[in-house]
Amino acid sequence: MSEAESEGKGEKLRLMFTYGTLKRGLPNHTLLEDLIGKKDAVFRGSCVTTEHYPLVCGLYGVPYLIHLPGSGHQIKGELYGVTSRGLARLDELEGVTIKHYERRPIRVAMDGSGEEAEAEAYFAHGCFGEALWKKRGVVGMSEYTSENALDQVRIERRAQDRSLVDELLDLVGSAPSSIVD
Structure with missing residues (x-):
């Protein structure tokens, strides 16, 4: 199930794993609803990561998946096919x-x-991801829920x-110059 044919468009869909505010019932899901309505996305189902990853909330209650396979928990989320x-x-x-998030397999x-x-998922950018995990005391969660979303600042x-990104770099003690183009 790595790619799926899009209904009506004939385009291969990229599989995207969502774990945070893009999930159903959460603040940014309206974007996916819009994409589904325009036939640019298809809900494939609920899922869980096969590996453990850190999932933490950063500034303003924003969720971040950290690319440190083997740390943290198996993460619950949703799978979408997107054009x-x-x-x-x-x-966007x-x-x-x-360099807020980066897409990784x-x-x-x-x-x-x-x-x-x-699939692919949006991970915290490498310029602050691991440092944010450490700043959060290497304690994370297995699922970002509607209760977590209540702490998010619009x-x-x-x-x-x-x-x-600059605020996150300040939080974790990294200089903006550490972002490499």
């Missing part, structure tokens, strides 16, 4: 070009069947004079 146009919109939301097992799939209520 290239849908992927571009997800990348996740701040890939500004991940393996998941589908709930119920246990069938495994190769974008318009956050500091407007600095980027979230």
